[in-house]
Amino acid sequence: AQSVTQPDIHITVSEGASLELRCNYSYGATPYLFWYVQSPGQGLQLLLKYFSGDTLVQGIKGFEAEFKRSQSSFNLRKPSVHWSDAAEYFCAVGARPAAGNKLTFGGGTRVLVKP
């Protein structure tokens, strides 16, 4: 069965500082990995996704993620955080069609940005 772990429940970062969110996955085959962001009371917006190819993936809003198969990780990074980046971030792994392309999410990491 697929699973995703986000070890950090909360992260506080100063505006302008760098940010790294950790994600570890368990999946029996080639993983389909996603990072979504959710602002309070809102739906989820896709930041970036990975299936194959270059292991460093660029996304929207200046985010990037690096896939490391040997560590079963897909960590999200941003070089310089803006106050508007305060939100909940979810890493997810996607399933095959027989499982409805179901997304299994990690527990989420809440990012707080200090001025």
Added chain:
Amino acid sequence: DTEVTQTPKHLVMGMTNKKSLKCEQHMGHRAMYWYKQKAKKPPELMFVYSYEKLSINESVPSRFSPECPNSSLLNLHLHALQPEDSALYLCASKPSLARTPYNEQFFGPGTRLTVL
């Protein structure tokens, strides 16, 4: 039009009420999803529709009844809910259940449901 809309934004209902949540997309997507998200938790899949037919039911109680009347519309009918069913209900869509799930799911803003 690249968005998924959901109505109502907020819903308060009693345990004996019958209500419905509505989700709509006009992106030509043929796979649609209902997720339930409790406070401070990740979304959990409830149902998957593919080409207007129910494809996946994640053992959801029968007090939740999904319906997909056409390719653009997805409903969730609610009856005899419990207070623990209070949550954010998210709808999502994607082009289809392709051989790879690489195409992302597009999420709506959700309906905040409170059961009294």
